[in-house]
Amino acid sequence: GESVGLHLPTLSVQEGDNSIINCAYSNSASDYFIWYKQESGKGPQFIIDIRSNMDKRQGQRVTVLLNKTVKHLSLQIAATQPGDSAVYFCAENSLGSWGKLQFGAGTQVVVTP
């Protein structure tokens, strides 16, 4: 079936460097995408979202890029900090099914000093 997936299961980043986390999706009906951060034993924490009518959105230290042509989503974290160490998930929401999210596999980000 259609799914959201990630290219890299683990990303090791040096403190202060930029991180890029990638996500591929296959459901062309998806119109809303969200990035979540999950720390061990906790629920997902919203980071940033983007609608399908946009290709870029910026937040505080984070940027999400959406390429609908190749069905690709990325999360960029600037000046990665130790507190950014967590698992990051992309999630998609299809038009007409608000709130029903399909999550990608997740990427473990490890920030090294």
Place this chain on the structure above:
Amino acid sequence: GAVVSQHPSWVICKSGTSVKIECRSLDFQATTMFWYRQFPKQSLMLMATSNEGSKATYEQGVEKDKFLINHASLTLSTLTVTSAHPEDSSFYICSASRNTGELFFGEGSRLTVL
């Protein structure tokens, strides 16, 4: 602070018993809540959509008689894992949508079945 609360945050039970997990929206009403399951080092998988005042909608492969969902009020949905077995051990997470469209997740409930 949290706007969606889950209780208990963790529970250990014996095989064959039933366990109830609550999901509450703390400062808003949620006609729809969602239940997810997450196995260790895996992603979140949507189990069901909980609808206030009506039956829950289950995703393919999720046994409705195994995972009973009750959405009795606009601020509370409960998930009951009936006759739990070790393979039901997982992290159960709920989410709720405010009428503004914002989605909020609970902190999750870890179930361990011995």
